[in-house]
Amino acid sequence: MTARSDHSRAQSGRIIISVDAMGGDAGPAVVVAGLAAFAAGNADVGLILHGPEAELARLVERRRELAGRVDFRDAPDVVTMQDKPSHVARNGKGTSMWSALESVREGEAAGAVSCGNTGALMALSTLRLRRLPGVNRPAIAILFPSRAPQRFNVMLDVGADVRADARDLLQFALMGASYARNGLNVQRPRVGLLNVGTEEHKGRAELKEAHGLISQVAEAASFEFVGFVEGSDIPGNRADVIVTDGFTGNVAIKTGEGTAGMIASRLRESFRHSLLSRLASVLAVGSLNRLREHIDPRRVNGGVFLGLNGTVVKSHGSADATGVAAAVKLAYNLAVSGFAERLAARIATTADLVQPGVGAEQAAAGGETTEEQA
């Protein structure tokens, strides 16, 4: 990966991001609008756009900000939201999603962005980019608005896989800490393991075991392990990185999003209640906008796939231009920081830190699973 990325950067003099123009709910026009918004403020970004070339070229032509900044890769097929990941893995070769990943695999781009089907994107990414050595399950990490000084916490896995054993959770801790360091600039991240209580005797067996494994590597991997945390700590200030399995993480982020949406709608109702409250809402518009900026999920749009040879950012399927711009910005920032290379190095050096015997059974089982899934 390092050689490839360097090659790509040298070739163009720009950071090249590969973008799947298709498969999102809003269509390619919105993706192109998002690219234009991001490119306007970032002179050193170049783009490779994947999808039906004639259609995309027409959309790009209208945007002056994109002149001379976009290469096209014609890909006639689209992965839909209904396609099963296993089907796409077998038959996805002509799709824009496959093509977008190919640019990362070939080293022409430093990262890929897609608004498409999450399961299919993870299946194709794992198939084409492959796992980092030592990683059993890749994970999807997101930023959750929080009370922490950096205003966001990292949470992973949020849905790459519904399962995770103790060894997987250990790897999530390593990958999440690395992401917090490079993506949020938190030098010594606090890592917490999500459970139903903070006492050590609580929760499922694999969590107790993961607690032991993570404790062992924390010092060497330059993060602070704060132990078990609860759901209330996801938007809190006890940990910068929340580690959990993909089932629990997926339910938690959607619960958080749903709760924020429900409160926003109740807030609008409250302000429509009377003439006085309507007047108040006019005066409060600045305050409410500031609130929205702090918790707007579009501004931190993008789940990052961790544990692969290359950076893949999954934008929300229903992202608007602001959301697409945020996802491309995330891929760009991670490329600039050399995140993929740093993460690979971190995983390689900490793989040996776990004492043999502790969690060895899981490690063996994990090894088998890797073979099976690769």
Next chain:
Amino acid sequence: MTARSDHSRAQSGRIIISVDAMGGDAGPAVVVAGLAAFAAGNADVGLILHGPEAELARLVERRRELAGRVDFRDAPDVVTMQDKPSHVARNGKGTSMWSALESVREGEAAGAVSCGNTGALMALSTLRLRRLPGVNRPAIAILFPSRAPQRFNVMLDVGADVRADARDLLQFALMGASYARNGLNVQRPRVGLLNVGTEEHKGRAELKEAHGLISQVAEAASFEFVGFVEGSDIPGNRADVIVTDGFTGNVAIKTGEGTAGMIASRLRESFRHSLLSRLASVLAVGSLNRLREHIDPRRVNGGVFLGLNGTVVKSHGSADATGVAAAVKLAYNLAVSGFAERLAARIATTADLVQPGVGAEQAAAGGETTEEQA
């Protein structure tokens, strides 16, 4: 149970609620203040108060609303938040929590309320009140503020047990629907099974199996099964009852509470930002209070233990007087509606509805677990 409750009501002419005065974070004075607040508006409620009698009698004496309404049961010991449930089950006999449950067991009270240690309360409740015939795992159900017409959805399990197999999830669906009917007055509740996506092929194996089992009984049990739902539907309007295991449910409610708290604190920040925004906040105070009323967790304080011979309401450990009053009100309303008897009847009549063969293995495994835990 039916006979006992009827006996208790006849004996006193009042609905009697048994209250554990100890074990909450705020102490017995706050519990007594909550009882006074509730009793003031409800002439036909009587109370049995459990804890150190001399101390409690002094607190009750100062409240005119409680004159002639409170019986005491002296219990010198207290279950602390740090006590392990298994320890309490073995050694808890002298505690106020044990004593509070004993009043329900003996039929002197129609329901019990405690602010104490959740795990210990569930362990003691299961031990002393025992499971309803046909129930393997009891569950804790809460009301979650939502966009549904009744403004709250039922969610269970939120932490009675970290595990649940397909058969348990089926029972949660039956119990949750019954609770929505009696507690929220939703005649034909929409029941959803929490998963990471709404497509039928997604999620863990036990969820796919539970999907089949719940589909089978929905019609006969007078609820509508809407299939898989996601975290965003917990505060939404797709289902009135959200069914999940206790691990996922516990993380989800705490994530929702944490998100609401984070937004509230950001909202306060926004309104402190400038002179204009401070002025706006004065005008907006009515709107913001209306918002708070709609989403204030204190107003729906109380997790209900379902699947036992008797009603037990777990109030939040840090509940203030308003919270305690809400928990007692919940126990009172459920007693008035004859909920415990209706639920027992519902479970008894639907136990036979599931086709033999489908989920039979789970049923057998569940049977063994019941023996072991009883």
